[in-house]
Amino acid sequence: MQKKKIAVIGIGSFGKLLARYLFAEGHEVLAIDKKEDVIQEIKDHCTVAVTLDATDESALRSQGIEDLDIVVLAIADDFETSTICADLLKKMGAKNIYARYQTDLQIRIFHLLGIKNIFNPEEQAARSMAEILGFSGMKANFLLSDEYSVSEVVVPKRYINKTVGEIDLRQKYEINIITIKRPIQEKDKKRSSDSTHGRILGIPEGDMILKENDTLVIFASQKNINRFLEG
Template identity: 40%
Template sequence: MNNRFAVIGLGQFGMSIALTLAERGAEVIAIDKELDKIEQVKEDVAVAVSLDSTDRKALSAQNVQEVDGAVVAIGEDFESLILTTVILQELKVKRIIARAANVQQRLILEKLGVEEILSPEETVGKSLAEMLLHPSIRSFLNLPDEYEIVEVDVPKRVANFTIADLKLRQEYDLNIVTIKRVFTEVEDGEEKEVKHIIGVPRPDTSLKQSDQLIILGKTDDINRFIESNQ
């Protein structure tokens, strides 16, 4: 896995993201203005650098424009978060995830065109790291003993397969909880797409490319299923 990410802002939230990504084998550029935070993480990530992320030249010098995704996790200075986000947009970073501490900050980020906005209260660092490494993962819930429940897009290689065809238990030691499926409904004379849970799937249930699977299993097994069927 050669994923490369920038994590800007190394508070508790950003630190958790950076360390989890690094543990999972990703190349991480960790950035913060405070040198002591850089010292804490420098042995665990590929690059740890102290700089002002509102300085476009400084960010560009770290080649952040080449990363697969950048997380702006600046917590205390929203102005710096906004300026950093705009610079990343100007540098055409492929994927930008920004932290919002409240509803007002979320609205401002939405106005800037940021599509992925989260709060530490909504997603812990480890969950976000998993979602960065596997963009097909829509949501993530940690359970004890290395188990987790994930909502994941149906991998391309298994679209049109049946549940039985997947052999989730035999080959991956996973259990499918349910399937989230898109249906077309008419409301006020207009058609719209709505997602519904289809209950406990039968072995002969056929998967659609637009479905999401809700899967229970261990982290390594879920990752193996996703990576081998992309």
């Protein structure tokens, strides 16, 4: 994985988690918020934590924002600050701006500012949870877009003891199998990194046999994933 330089502006509940996860994945993370107490909480979980006003152009420029790979506007409750900051970021030539929205009007405003990468974490989480709850075989669902998802799905009983080649999900459902997770018995654990969640089996070959309790990690449109789960 290529390590990136990423700024997270707005360290609320979502911004804090995002900064911590990105930092844990090895990225260089610049956390920005106007509240000193918030910055004190995040400083040990990111590369640099700075207290500043995101509507202050000179303050933003002092952080070399335009040289970063990605800037995430994670501010939730102050859209005026978000729009001013977004406008400044475009003016400064920031690359790959991702902006958080809450309403359709905010979407239109961001688009007018020339920002195409927009997200709503609450909406995405709700949609993912709805998919998980709607199908008993689905363990996790990560929405990449309105159409496509990466999902973790327990191997349906009809496919147990069959090979990846035999079930041919790509031909039948236009589904790509990314990898397979297999449960680990305690006696089989050899490293502390081995997890009870399962061993990753790598890129599956056509002759790999699917076993009971295997989990398929798949990529496809949500429509085709639903077709597959419905049988």
